[in-house]
Amino acid sequence: RRGASLTDFAEKIGADAASLVQVMFHLGEMVTATQSVTDETLQLLGAELEYDIQVVSPEDEDRELLESFSIEFGEDEGEDSELLPRPPVVSVMGHVDHGKTKLLDAIRNEDVVAGEAGGITQHIGAYQVQTEVDGTERKITFIDTPGHEAFTAMRARGARSTDIAVLVVAADDGVMPQTIEALNHAKAAGVPVVVAVNKIDVPDADPAKVRGQLTEYGLVPEEYGGDTMFVDISAKARINIEGLLEAIILTADASLDLRANPHQDAEGLAIEAHLDKGRGPVVTVLVQRGTLRVGDSIIAGPAYGRVRAMFDENGQQVDEAPPARPVLALGLSAVPRAGDNFMVVADDRMARQIAERREAAVRNASFARITKRVSLDDLSKL
Numbered sequence: 001r002r003g004a005s006l007t008d009f010a011e012k013i014g015a016d017a018a019s020l021v022q023v024m025f026h027l028g029e030m031v032t033a034t035q036s037v038t039d040e041t042l043q044l045l046g047a048e049l050e051y052d053i054q055v056v057s058p059e060d061e062d063r064e065l066l067e068s069f070s071i072e073f074g075e076d077e078g079e080d081s082e083l084l085p086r087p088p089v090v091s092v093m094g095h096v097d098h099g100k101t102k103l104l105d106a107i108r109n110e111d112v113v114a115g116e117a118g119g120i121t122q123h124i125g126a127y128q129v130q131t132e133v134d135g136t137e138r139k140i141t142f143i144d145t146p147g148h149e150a151f152t153a154m155r156a157r158g159a160r161s162t163d164i165a166v167l168v169v170a171a172d173d174g175v176m177p178q179t180i181e182a183l184n185h186a187k188a189a190g191v192p193v194v195v196a197v198n199k200i201d202v203p204d205a206d207p208a209k210v211r212g213q214l215t216e217y218g219l220v221p222e223e224y225g226g227d228t229m230f231v232d233i234s235a236k237a238r239i240n241i242e243g244l245l246e247a248i249i250l251t252a253d254a255s256l257d258l259r260a261n262p263h264q265d266a267e268g269l270a271i272e273a274h275l276d277k278g279r280g281p282v283v284t285v286l287v288q289r290g291t292l293r294v295g296d297s298i299i300a301g302p303a304y305g306r307v308r309a310m311f312d313e314n315g316q317q318v319d320e321a322p323p324a325r326p327v328l329a330l331g332l333s334a335v336p337r338a339g340d341n342f343m344v345v346a347d348d349r350m351a352r353q354i355a356e357r358r359e360a361a362v363r364n365a366s367f368a369r370i371t372k373r374v375s376l377d378d379l380s381k382l
């Protein structure tokens with residue numbers, strides 16, 4: 001258990017914390033009762049006292065909690081034949097000022113569906129567009145939380161949000177430190193990359209140079225015999241946005257088998273959330289499998305509730321959200337964090353119980369962090 005103290009441990013085994021401090025002292029480690037200790041220290045203490053210590057990560061702990069309610073998160077249920085194709089979910093990454101925001105705006109504006117709805121588009125942290133590839137209508141979901149902080153935050157918490165990363169590189173600036181950082185994140189997450197070589201409208205744009213630079217980092221363009229698609233675009237002048245969307249679909253088709261069961265209880269991720277004065281907690285969820293419906297009882301991290309209403313990125317009210325669809329949902333008890341998973345549960349009572357136990361787990365974790373900080377302060381006073 002991460003962040004636990006000897007007091008926590010003492011409580012668990014029904015011992016006295018002060019004597020555990022003494023045992024540790026004899027083993028050659030000076031720790032206070034409330035200080036949070038390393039996993040190794042707990043193992044050492046456990047071995048001495050002949051306890052079998054299992055270190056459980058917060059993710060494992062949460063999985064166990066869900067299992068105790070017979071809930072499995074992250075698995076498509078049913079037969080293979082029940083899994084149907086779903087749109088790819090895409091994150092846009094890259095160096096600051098290389099045009100991520102401009103590109104996300106351009107893609108949105110390209111979308112026929114948004115144009116037809118004629119409504120006021122609203123930023124909900126993700127949106128879906130439709131594009132035509134080889135005469136077929138295809139959908140793509142974009143996560144448009146600013147920068148890649150959300151992506152990294154979500155990944156750090158073990159959440160898989162993205163199928164494909166679009167790496168934006170300005171053709172006049174070339175590969176920069178955050179380009180590599182973004183690339184490394186994508187590699188670590190194991191997601192394929194499509195390179196958008198942006199700002200080709202600028203006179204000193206050098207798209208060939210970008211290709212050469214990224215080849216050194218293992219992203220070899222298709223035209224050089226590699227398997228990464230590079231697309232020259234201008235987000236500002238709206239050049240070849242269609243080509244980029246097509247490259248995303250082709251990459252998804254070539255290297256990913258994106259399928260989900262739409263006929264099960266919905267599960268997915270909270271992408272963005274805030275507290276609205278009038279509407280209460282407002283959360284954008286990305287449905288990853290199943291279909292979310294108005295009236296469903298859900299839990300999202302430490303929040304729970306019944307979905308009261310859902311809206312798409314065009315402000316249109318929707319009754320259901322299938323796999324890969326982001327929607328803004330109302331009706332939760334609290335504001336979840338980006339990357340918290342959400343899922344439909346059998347009833348309100350179960351939703352409440354799970355949420356309460358999660359809240360307690362979060363409280364314990366932050367308590368452990370606080371005690372650690374205090375004890376470090378104490379040390380510096382000596």
Ligand code: GDP
Pocket residue numbers: 094095096097098099100101102103198199200201202233234235236237
């Ligand atoms: P971000 O930091 O990656 O989100 O970059 P922005 O989208 O905010 O763009 C940074 C600057 O580059 C802005 O002034 C944009 O207008 C400009 N910009 C973005 N894309 C293009 C492009 O294709 N051509 C040109 N000339 N400027 C662009």
Ligand code: MG
Pocket residue numbers: 100101102146147
């Ligand atoms: Mg930006």
